[in-house]
Amino acid sequence: MMNIPCPFCGSRNEAEFAFGGPVKPDRSDPNTVSEEEWVAYLTQVPNPLGPVQERWWHVKGCGMWLTIWRDTRTHDIVEGPADAE
């Protein structure tokens, strides 16, 4: 059971959150990309061994969606890479 830092509530038990999945690239206008690119956007989800950016919904807390970097090998919540937003 992880301890997830909510920027609004502080560190809270994972049980208060719902998993929102890895962060995908921004949704582009589907009219400007190829069919293959659109299918790739819909179906491919980042799944790295190591830090992954992902969303959690503090559904049993403040109700806010938040973004963290989690190391999939250790569950450690880590700093994102320097070039991440």
Add this chain to the structure above:
Amino acid sequence: MPSNRMDTGGRIDRDRPLSFTFNGRRLQGFAGDTLASALLANGVRLTARSFKYHRPRGIVGAGVEEPSTLVELLGDDASGNRPATTVPLRDGLIAKSVNCWPSPGFDMGAINQLIGRFIPAGFYYKTFKWPGWHLYEPTIRKAAGLAAAPAAPPEQGHFESRFAHCDLLIAGAGPAGLMAALTAGRAGLRVMIADEATEAGGSLLNRRLTIGGTPALGWVKAVVDELATLPNVTHLQNTTVWAYREHNYLMVNERAPDNPGLLERNWRVRAGQVICATGAIERMLVFGNNDRPGVMLASAAQTYVNRYGVRPGQRAVVFTNNNSAYAVAADLAAAGITVAAIIDNRTDVPEEARTLVEDVDVLAGHVVTGARGARQVRGVTIAPVDGGASRQISCDLLAHSGGWNPAVHLWSQSRGNLRYDDTLTSFLPDQAAQDATSVGAANGQMILADALGSGARAGADAAGITMPDIPTSADLTYAITPLWRVEQGRGKAFLDIQNDVTVDDVHLALREGYDNVEHVKRYTTGGMGIDQGKTGNINIIGTVAMQQGAPLEELGTTTFRSPYTPVSFGAIGGLREDSVVLPYRHTPLTAWNIKNEAFMYESGARWRRPGYFPQPGESFQETVNRECRIVRNGVGVYDGSPLGTFEFKGRDVGRFLDHIYTNIMSTLKPGHGRYGLMLSDDGLIIDDGVALRLSEHRWIVSTSTGHADAMNSHFEELLQTQFPDWNVFVTTVTSQWNNATICGPLARNVMQALGTDIDISPAALPFMGFADGHVAGIPARLVRVSFTGELSFEVNVAPRHLPALWDKIMTAGAPFNIAPIGSEANHVLRVEKGFLSLGHEVDGTVDPYDLGLGWVMSKKKTDYLGKHAVAIRRSGTTNRRELVGILPQPDQMIPEGAPLTPGGERRPTEGLVTACVYSTVHDRWVGLALLENGHSRHGETVHARLKDKVIAARVTPPIHYDAVGERLRS
């Protein structure tokens, strides 16, 4: 008094005798005993049969390491597979051995010993694989089975779970753990210290040591007393830290909480720092027949004489490869046991050890090659370690010590590294993966002074203070020469007593190519089960190392899994049974429904709803038919409150709704509503419902009952992660607006009888219109939507007004024979109308075109969720399953979900029946189905293929009633 009980000594209360029953025999022990010590006191030596070979077994250990005597407790304590050494004795305890029938003394399964050489490791995998394991499994399980699970939960008391936070969690209250707790507790840290034994002290309870010049247990008592005075320290005994999870989250099971109503309490602890003071577990020596009753770990024999005042034998041989067993020999001798000899594989025995037992024959450079005796040990065969003539010594107790393994289980669960230490010949904690340290014997500090010092150091570091003074103590140094197994001799030599794994099994696994320790574990089952490698694991790794000529550090260990010791399911679950985890949702009408004898059930999202309102003498079908006729011919009313309801506010709501609905919502005029579909971006229908525009920037959006929570998540995720700068606020108002829906051709008459200041004429309030005002004097929003296909008025009011409104509807509707309608009739009515239901007609493969709802897919909008995915999917496929109506031929019910196959033959399906109901309008069964190319197959006959028959059905348009919709618009 039984002959094996000493007259004095031990931490038992001889003034409090307790009666208990073991395998049907009534026996006596004392308060402070465990079941194991009481059995030994009564001279019961044959206590178990082994897992696979059904060999006779006795008591091997004295604590959680016990691999041999597992018992099933009956009566009030009903539970299975409890090591007898961890069961505190109480008056009236009833226990029986597992793994034998009818008794350990006469066990039918013992026949397996005769065929033992034919059932080596992997025997079951190799033999029972054709035609399938499942054919053999029930019989084998019965033969191999451990204890039976209790038939019912305990009747007295309950389990609870509890969250806790602390600065420092200390696992283990031995010398190191107590020292750490005292140091950190005095410094003001919030400390939690938990220990699995019934009292604090750890190994000090079992040995005769001094601290500060006085008996060590005096020091223990002083520390425990001081901890009790510190309000920042929580000290729990009889409590096991059984799992170490990520982010310093630990599971702590308290087995005898100080509350008569509680059986067990499971703490879920989030700790700032963790100190593993879990001690060390003695390992066995491996020689022929090392599992005979009377062959016991040296530390266990020491524990029985010192802590329980029980002599586990009269004439002992001690077999060791390290110094610790010399103190054991001295304690046995002091207890009046004759120590016939100490067999030591080391050629040089340190003087400090030898002087402890000056009167005892020490045979250095010797090993025990085998234990003699069948149902209990009667002697040992010994030989020089480098070969030479063997000879025999008679004894009834063989106390052996193969050295000590730090209990690194918790440490490993925290993902901390281990390293092999050549001096200690064992694996020690190395790099921490979380904020944790190991101290004392768990960290390889085998001498008391080092254990106290490491505990104080860790406590001081945790608190950020300087190292305190350590009380003086004396202890033997720990000198060991590894002996992974005795190569001479005969008879099965067990590495893992609990799982019946022998040296030969490990050799077989290696010969067959399972050369990784994890593979050896799985092939032989060594270290599995509740043992989790406590006594045998390192010997297995040592045996593999010997055979492969590889150093142990290269082989590593197998994974130590939680739980460290068995935990009851009740403790894990706590009070969180069904209704607590997911409580039911109720509308304000539950009491009325129950009073009016509704059949209540859950219908999605935990809402309790009335299924139907049976009248005396009515069958289920008669009730549903009556309720349907009432709606079609007169007027009915149902409670529509559970429907998901959301209020949207903000300048960008129209834009947002255009993105999530397939049709255009932003053009809707205030005062009007519109039906719409929502897709996920990959083109699946996720919900349908009606949006009402209250004013320019204020909307009400309804969703299906079962999907309301998911839709809330969907809205919030989009708004917060994709459109954070859009001005849209979503509020769940499902339980702020309740409604009674009056439906049927006479609905308007009932509305007039109720009295309303809203103009309810068709022109003023048309279908999909709504208006605010009063109904029967109650503030209300009146909405013209219809889920039944009939004229409907959805009267939305505040929840506190719903019961009053409901009563007024019943009164005003009485002249029109109004009646309450349940979910079952609602289902029939919507199927007659071909209205879709998520989970029935919508299953994740269909798109709006398949449902005949192509009109709802906006052509004008260039983009909305799912638009492109639907287009891409439709461009690639031709055989779509499309929604049709079906009329079973001859007239009969077809079960929901029945597959449709061409001609009803055994061929790939071409669709399925999604619903089938008895229509009172047509006086026959009607249904809906998803059928390949169904839109162009109206009039054809299709076939539902059931297990025992085939039912034909005629394909029709999916709307069985009022296809043009004039009734709902009336």
